[in-house]
Amino acid sequence: APAHGTGNGRVIASPLAKKLASEKGIDINKVAGSGDGGRIIKRDIDNYTPA
Amino acid sequence: MAYDVVVLGSGPGGYVAAIRASQLGFKTAIIEKESLGGICLNWGCIPTKALLKSAQVFEDIKHAKDYGIEATGTADFSAVIKRSRGVADKMSKGVQFLMKKNKIDVIMGYGKLKAKGQIEVKGTDGKTQIVEAKHIILATGGRSRELPSLKIDGKKIIGYREAMVLPQQPKSMIVVGSGAIGVEFGYFYNALGTKVTIVEFMDRIVPVEDEEISKELLKNFKKTGIEVMTSAEVTSVDTSGNGVKAKVKTKEGEVTLEADVVLSAVGVAANVEGIGLEELGVKTEKGKIAVDKYYKTNVPGVYAIGDCVPGQALAHVASKEGIICVESIAYSEKKYNHQPEALDYGNVPGCTYCYPEIASVGLTEKQAKDAGYEIKVGKFPLSAAGKASAAGHNEGFVKVIFDAKYGEWLGTHMIGYNVTEMIAEIVVARKLETTYHEVLDSIHPHPTMSENIKEAIEVAYGEAIHI
């Protein structure tokens, strides 16, 4: 999946998505967001499979 | 003349769908056989809340001395009813205004699917017309479910409609069923002086709520003199005498209750009969119209929303379904720029407006455990809350449930003063996928009832200040 962010290094993700990613050892920069405005949300982490 | 969208039924599902359709550029009509606004505005949410407010004012007068006020008062039953009707009428007229403002044609009459893209409407004058539309949205709502042992006769065995407009106040009433509608009427009539007995089939009242909520409501209802029988079933009602004699099967055996009237409040049945579903081959499932997540039925061009489809039978659900349905149609016709997000039925708040009020969203403690979550639970009693003391309403609690592992907010269950105004915070926070942390870092104003949500979270995480 393409790196997702604002282009300024800031990743837009819900607090729960961040927590899930860090606990599960997923690099959130690699997750594509499907929430509003491309926000990374829980389901994106749940559905993420490392390339 | 052909419409883009025709909506059958003008409840909070239908009229909201019609407005959104018109906003998005669809030529729209709405068909209604009775009163604009449906059950919600005419016979549901709004008139009951007007009645409940009268009851609350009367309660305050009865307890005025606690506030340093010397007062006496009597409830004028017919004036209370009249006020409620006035509020309902005002809201229904409001819908009429909104239809006009949004250039939606209102067709009064009984509608029925006739053929693909056609609804036959039988007007009050007996005349029939065919209304054509590319998209037909069924929003026919629901009605009181009837038990075989409890046939509504409108006089002694009544449904919610009659309960809202009784010609005089009964001295005693049996309420069968203790969902939101049952306990709201039970509270209302008891507050006004009717002797109320609630009979519930399950082993606790408000059985869809968290168990602790049921317990707390029971405690409060008993204190105010409402009789409650659980694990109890009305097997027959004898209406031959002056009032009614109801046979009730309980664990301890059969008892006979006497009262002026019985209110049947045992749930909602969807209006799926006589609207042409069979003729067009529209599928139903368990008595409701089967739809996908954008409210399409199996027949192209036919959609359904609100109480006639699965999902919580609530006004705010019906309205949101209407909006999603229409936006999805608009998206497919390139009149809207994105597919709307499907409704998350797990994040729908439920409210009950008796006193103490109940508001909840998400999983109960039992559901969370059954789903395999390891949970953190925090419960804050409102007896420790400053605002509750200042308001003289100390009953109840806020109970929050979090996933212990990731901090996800799984559910919240509140009972007490004003909690129905506090639940939206939790819905939004869950929608934004908060963890407990961000809520604790959001400043809740003091002194409010809402700050007790924060207190409950602190309890869950061992950081409680005020307990």
Add this chain to the structure above:
Amino acid sequence: MAYDVVVLGSGPGGYVAAIRASQLGFKTAIIEKESLGGICLNWGCIPTKALLKSAQVFEDIKHAKDYGIEATGTADFSAVIKRSRGVADKMSKGVQFLMKKNKIDVIMGYGKLKAKGQIEVKGTDGKTQIVEAKHIILATGGRSRELPSLKIDGKKIIGYREAMVLPQQPKSMIVVGSGAIGVEFGYFYNALGTKVTIVEFMDRIVPVEDEEISKELLKNFKKTGIEVMTSAEVTSVDTSGNGVKAKVKTKEGEVTLEADVVLSAVGVAANVEGIGLEELGVKTEKGKIAVDKYYKTNVPGVYAIGDCVPGQALAHVASKEGIICVESIAYSEKKYNHQPEALDYGNVPGCTYCYPEIASVGLTEKQAKDAGYEIKVGKFPLSAAGKASAAGHNEGFVKVIFDAKYGEWLGTHMIGYNVTEMIAEIVVARKLETTYHEVLDSIHPHPTMSENIKEAIEVAYGEAIHI
């Protein structure tokens, strides 16, 4: 004996800090010269809300007929006062219980910084002791600001304390200042039958609020018979006669107002005198103790929180500052696993509990424009709200302000029934950095006042259903 943490002052800043300190493993003491709970519990938030509730019950009785209830009542002023004192005492005792439960030593007496790590406490018995602590948190709060032309004599020119415990109800009252405290007392006394005149120096009442809020409150106050003078200044008060004669300078010239008493409600002054700041070299700025974002003063080991430091003088701010201060100390001593997040003073809600209530957070429309934002504004009148009609409280509106470019929620300003319970949703949503979209996709229960937040957002984005 030496403590880890000693807190000077037991208001909502101090007692909360002490509890959090004890929770995090610090040996803690708290010093208080008067009553546990500070202004908030004894002379502020809590007793005023008890008074206001009595006023609201009395108002409901006056308007009982609108709800179908026949009632008469009189407010027993001394019983109203007595109830308020009872609620305050209960809450203060609650703090006593919390101190005990958390094993916090309570030292009653007047405290003063003596030397590094030392506070001298003069007990009520006149005896002096030295209390030693590694960390000293100053939480001495504030008091009524006094104008030279309006020296409080406690009889005819009174402050908020006297206004809460007057031996009898004045027939007429001049309230100087129309911040939250001024309008709350103005509403209270007017509701109970006192003739109230509010005199405000600025050109509108509640001048920190959005301009439309000021207008709406003015309209409602005038309707209930409260006199309001804006752009007006009390230049002198003559107390020699039976009541008072106040000279008021207005744009139209000078007028003289007569009344039984004058209430001075012109703001808060921090308690920074006589507590040893100068002796230890603790810096102040504009009359308040200067601190960094973790509430450290310039002197190591000395911290300050609450009304004696800059920032909104509100109980919920004081409490959160106390928690952040203590967690930051704990972090530096490795008793807590992370540096707490600094308080975002831009996301602090403000509430005023008169009727109609006011609740707001974030930027006003003017502030947003001045800050250079292109904005989307939505205003939903509560006259169109079902719950407001059912409750018989149709006044006011919800106004939301969004950044047009990115959809950021810049501010919200609400006036009406129950709005103080609705503001937490917005604080949390802003904390979670919502855009308008997620809020619209969060289902607000019907019928509530809180659903009008959603309606206002729909207005801002041209998707309004109910207007």
